[in-house]
Amino acid sequence: MNILKDQNLAKYSSMGLGGDAKYLSEIKNLEDIEEAVSFAEEHDLKTIMIGGGNNLIFSDKGYDGLVMINDIKGISDLGDNTFKVGAGEDWDEFVKFTVDKNLSGIECLSKIPGKMGSAPIQNIGAYGQEIKDTLTEVEVFNTEENKVEIIKNYESEFSYRNSIFKKNIGKYLILTITVKLNTEYIKPPLYESLQKYMDENNISDYSPASIRRAVISVRMAKLPDPKEIKNCGSFFINPIISEELQQEIIREYPDMPNWKQENGYKISAAWLLDKCGFKDFHYDNGMATWKNQPLVVVNEHAKTTSDLLEFRDILTDSVKNKFGIELKMEPVLI
Numbered sequence: 597m598n599i600l601k602d603q604n605l606a607k608y609s610s611m612g613l614g615g616d617a618k619y620l621s622e623i624k625n626l627e628d629i630e631e632a633v634s635f636a637e638e639h640d641l642k643t644i645m646i647g648g649g650n651n652l653i654f655s656d657k658g659y660d661g662l663v664m665i666n667d668i669k670g671i672s673d674l675g676d677n678t679f680k681v682g683a684g685e686d687w688d689e690f691v692k693f694t695v696d697k698n699l700s701g702i703e704c705l706s707k708i709p710g711k712m713g714s715a716p717i718q719n720i721g722a723y724g725q726e727i728k729d730t731l732t733e734v735e736v737f738n739t740e741e742n743k744v745e746i747i748k749n750y751e752s753e754f755s756y757r758n759s760i761f762k763k764n765i766g767k768y769l770i771l772t773i774t775v776k777l778n779t780e781y782i783k784p785p786l787y788e789s790l791q792k793y794m795d796e797n798n799i800s801d802y803s804p805a806s807i808r809r810a811v812i813s814v815r816m817a818k819l820p821d822p823k824e825i826k827n828c829g830s831f832f833i834n835p836i837i838s839e840e841l842q843q844e845i846i847r848e849y850p851d852m853p854n855w856k857q858e859n860g861y862k863i864s865a866a867w868l869l870d871k872c873g874f875k876d877f878h879y880d881n882g883m884a885t886w887k888n889q890p891l892v893v894v895n896e897h898a899k900t901t902s903d904l905l906e907f908r909d910i911l912t913d914s915v916k917n918k919f920g921i922e923l924k925m926e927p928v929l930i
């Protein structure tokens with residue numbers, strides 16, 4: 597295993613920004629992790645593991661420690677539609693692999709960019725499915741105990757875009773995840789925008805392959821490809837607000853999309869940004885919001901993470917002043 601010194605991190609984040617890592621290494625197996633962790637201990641370095649960099653932003657200061665890039669490969673068929681997959685496998689290739697087997701469970705999560713091991717971190721979700729619905733367990737290297745552990749689904753503290761892994765970034769290095777899929781197809785009604793696409797295109801086939809095709813079409817019309825345009829997908833989490841505030845806003849904006857939750861009402865961050873005039877909004881430091889979806893912040897020609905954070909503050913301050921709602925960033929700031 598190579599440990600490289602003073603590596604620029606911008607190419608390891610789909611936002612294309614960030615300073616240097618003091619050290620960086622590619623991890624292919626458990627032995628590499630053990631070696632990297634003991635190197636870090638010897639040199640008194642902090643460590644972080646990353647996947648494809650589609651949901652993280654490196655600060656301009658970079659990372660004064662060791663960045664480990666997960667490249668652990670391998671898919672094991674455990675039978676009963678259950679697969680144990682290396683954290684470094686590509687997420688969408690695995691979705692395609694299961695769809696090709698006519699299995700259901702993650703077809704709505706098609707084309708989410710990133711690696712397998714990152715999926716449980718923020719409990720990835722789209723069009724009504726979340727990884728928590730199919731994940732059975734996660735195999736991790738616990739950096740505090742220096743040992744491999746299995747964390748079961750029910751121990752993972754999954755919630756909307758959150759988990760025990762996201763709450764403890766750096767503690768659990770994910771080695772493999774295990775998912776159990778279904779032979780039964782999903783049933784309508786699907787998530788609103790996906791159902792609308794199915795209906796408008798007269799699609800009545802709800803097989804995983806058909807749903808995957810529909811999801812890809814819907815996503816392509818709305819989201820920029822991070823390989824062509826620097827972005828991290830949704831930049832803000834949909835906020836959950838009190839019933840009192842929801843009622844107050846609804847009185848002025850009866851069309852505000854909102855969904856009842858156990859702890860309040862989830863509302864659309866994209867709608868809030870749109871109402872503040874941020875659709876296709878281009879700022880002079882090179883940051884912008886995406887023309888088809890204001891929730892996606894894109895880096896057109898910004899040079900620093902400070903530019904991005906300045907832009908973020910313009911968006912969040914405006915939403916706070918107009919609606920009294922604090923938007924929170926979805927990507928992890930490192």
Ligand SMILES: Cc1cc2nc3c(=O)[nH]c(=O)nc-3n(C[C@H](O)[C@H](O)[C@H](O)COP(=O)(O)OP(=O)(O)OC[C@H]3O[C@@H](n4cnc5c(N)ncnc54)[C@H](O)[C@@H]3O)c2cc1C
Pocket residue numbers: 610644645646647648649650651652666683708709710711712713714715717718719720721722765766768769770771819820821822827828829830928
């Ligand atoms: C265009 C676009 C669309 C997107 N759409 C969606 C969507 O619909 N739904 C959704 O939920 N997300 C979406 N995302 C966000 C992103 O794709 C997911 O969060 C994805 O899981 C990130 O994977 P990654 O490998 O790039 O993670 P990274 O960005 O590399 O890492 C994310 C976090 O996980 C940690 N991490 C990564 N791998 C490991 C590991 N093996 N062990 C321990 N920690 C680890 C990192 O330290 C970091 O904190 C989108 C992003 C883009 C750019």
